[in-house]
Amino acid sequence: MSEYKLHCFAESGNAYKVALMLELTGQDWQPLFVDFFHGQTRGDAWRSEVNEQGEVPVLEHGGNTLTQSALILEYLAQQTGQFGPQSEAERRESWRWMLFDNHKFTSYYATLRFLYGLKKTGETDVTTFFRERATAAYRVVDQHLSQTPFMIGGRLTIADLSLAGYVFMPEDTGMQLADFTHIEAWKARIQATPGWKHPYELMPRGPAA
Numbered sequence: 001m002s003e004y005k006l007h008c009f010a011e012s013g014n015a016y017k018v019a020l021m022l023e024l025t026g027q028d029w030q031p032l033f034v035d036f037f038h039g040q041t042r043g044d045a046w047r048s049e050v051n052e053q054g055e056v057p058v059l060e061h062g063g064n065t066l067t068q069s070a071l072i073l074e075y076l077a078q079q080t081g082q083f084g085p086q087s088e089a090e091r092r093e094s095w096r097w098m099l100f101d102n103h104k105f106t107s108y109y110a111t112l113r114f115l116y117g118l119k120k121t122g123e124t125d126v127t128t129f130f131r132e133r134a135t136a137a138y139r140v141v142d143q144h145l146s147q148t149p150f151m152i153g154g155r156l157t158i159a160d161l162s163l164a165g166y167v168f169m170p171e172d173t174g175m176q177l178a179d180f181t182h183i184e185a186w187k188a189r190i191q192a193t194p195g196w197k198h199p200y201e202l203m204p205r206g207p208a209a
């Protein structure tokens with residue numbers, strides 16, 4: 001039995017943050033497929049037995065059940081001694097970016113991609129709104145990355161792994177991602193990290209809804 005079990009599915013960028021951390025740090029882990037597109041996370045059983053918040057990812061380790069990708073990333077950094085902050089100032093800085101990621105960078109983009117790229121809603125007032133918000137968040141991160149190779153300095157940390165949850169997802173969102181040149185260069189640096197894998201290679205993919 002693997003040391004770490006990750007409840008996840010391939011299309012989940014929030015789960016990818018954790019899967020990539022487990023992979024890059026060389027952990028013994030296994031994915032447990034969650035059938036998100038057929039409502040598993042909305043069922044009473046999932047909420048009472050796995051995660052009352054009704055979300056993926058969920059990590060099981062050593063009798064602990066952890067949720068929320070940012071908290072899981074910090075836990076894994078502490079467990080493995082890799083990709084974590086190396087000072088109090090870095091710890092604050094990594095939380096500053098992981099909170100921005102959860103509130104804006106990942107969440108607006110992931111919602112846009114879910115509607116426009118996966119559900120194929122076409123252009124609506126809602127997709128236009130989310131694209132504007134996601135674009136504003138991408139501009140903030142692109143500007144930051146014009147000054148530094150990684151989010152909190154010269155090396156890959158959990159802040160980068162949090163923000164990178166959805167940036168490798170292939171679905172069209174109607175955003176011109178190539179315009180964010182500093183984000184594109186940062187993505188290439190992440191991809192060059194030994195052991196890097198695409199989300200669709202790391203996690204199981206079930207039948208679409």
Ligand SMILES: N[C@@H](CCC(=O)N[C@@H](CS)C(=O)NCC(=O)O)C(=O)O
Nearest residue numbers: 012013014054055056057068069070
């Ligand atoms: N802040 C959470 C977000 C997790 C999240 O939104 N996960 C999605 C899948 S990528 C989910 O399970 N959504 C279910 C829902 O919102 O009902 C985290 O970082 O773990």
